[in-house]
Amino acid sequence: MQAPLRDKVRQLYTQKAGLYRFCFYGVFRYGSGVAAHLAQSGLIASDLRILDAGCGHGDVMKACLRIADQRKYVGVSLFAFDLTPAMLAELEAWAAQQASIPIQTQVADILEPDQLPPSWTHMDRIICSAMLEYVPRERLAEALGNLRARLAPGGHLLVYITRRNWLTRWLIARWWAANIYTPAEVEEALRHAGFQSITFTRFPFPYAYLNLAMMVVHATAR
Numbered sequence: 001m002q003a004p005l006r007d008k009v010r011q012l013y014t015q016k017a018g019l020y021r022f023c024f025y026g027v028f029r030y031g032s033g034v035a036a037h038l039a040q041s042g043l044i045a046s047d048l049r050i051l052d053a054g055c056g057h058g059d060v061m062k063a064c065l066r067i068a069d070q071r072k073y074v075g076v077s078l079f080a081f082d083l084t085p086a087m088l089a090e091l092e093a094w095a096a097q098q099a100s101i102p103i104q105t106q107v108a109d110i111l112e113p114d115q116l117p118p119s120w121t122h123m124d125r126i127i128c129s130a131m132l133e134y135v136p137r138e139r140l141a142e143a144l145g146n147l148r149a150r151l152a153p154g155g156h157l158l159v160y161i162t163r164r165n166w167l168t169r170w171l172i173a174r175w176w177a178a179n180i181y182t183p184a185e186v187e188e189a190l191r192h193a194g195f196q197s198i199t200f201t202r203f204p205f206p207y208a209y210l211n212l213a214m215m216v217v218h219a220t221a222r
Contacts, residue, residue, distance in 0.1 A: 030214075033207030034129055034160060035063035037216060040204055043156055044068065047075035048124040053110060053147055054131025055080035058091030061103055064127075069100055076101055079120055081108040083134075111139060113146045122152040129160040130214075133178035140179075144193035151221040157195065159217040161186060168213050186217055195219035 038044060038060070044067045052060045061080050068076045078101055082088040085107050095103045108115035110131070126147050135143045147157060162172050164180040172178050183200055190198050197220045203210040 029207065030130075030210060031059035031063075033203045033210045034059060035066070036207055037160075037201070037203050038063050038127075038158075039067055041158070041201070041218075043125055043158060043218075044071075044073065044076075046073040049077045049122060049152070050079065050125045050127065051120065051123045051150060052078075052080040053126055053128040055082045055091055055105075056084075056087045056130070058094060058103075060127050060129050061091060061099075062094070065099055065101060078103045079106075079123070080104070081106040081116060082131075083107070083109055110135060110143045110146055113149065116150070121150055122155075123150050124152055124155050125158065126151060126155070127158045127160075130162065132159065133162050133172065133180065135179070137179050140181075140185075141189040141192040144189055144195070148194050148221050153221065155221050157190075157217075157219045157221070159186070159215075159219070161215050161217065163213055163215045165212070171213070181215070183215060186215060190217065190219050194222050196222055 044050070044064055050064055052058075052064075055061060058080065061078055064076070064078060067073070080088070080091060080103055082091075082105075088105055088107055091103065092105055095105075104117075104120075106116055106120075128147065132140060132143060144157075151157065162168050162178065162180045164182050164185075168180045173180050187198050199218045201216045201218055202208065203214070203216065
């Protein structure tokens, strides 16, 4: 990501972290919807390496931990990176007090894959929630290719990404200066990045209203 854009995103989520949590995790209960989807997806199990790409303040990691604890999964290794140090610090503070499994963290840009530790490879699952919207549109396939390079053969990618429509043009594109996409655009980028078996799924009840604004995409690596 170019330095001016990277700095703009970091500034946005440093200054407006509280507003972001209030809007999307308080009012719209987006984090609860993601947790419910993960719980019914069948993608969390024992003996997995799971990477949260663009972890924010950690709702995906927290959901994975709850699922592993409740279902008594073992051998789960957790990794998370984010562009914004302030957001990552929230996850690290929570993990230090409450996580039952250690979470390895790193400040990194998805478009600068060398910023991630060399050992962060052969991931069985990569989950990306509301992060790709901040990648320049022309580099979406490149970002997805960088994620694919971190997957184990046959590994699974799960993407939560904003759907383009009248609502998100106002709420996401204008208010949060983020990109929004059609299903066809997302599928094209995934195929260009080398993914196959691309499936669009949905948030379950009682969070089905989130399907108006978000897409959930499950893909496997070649």
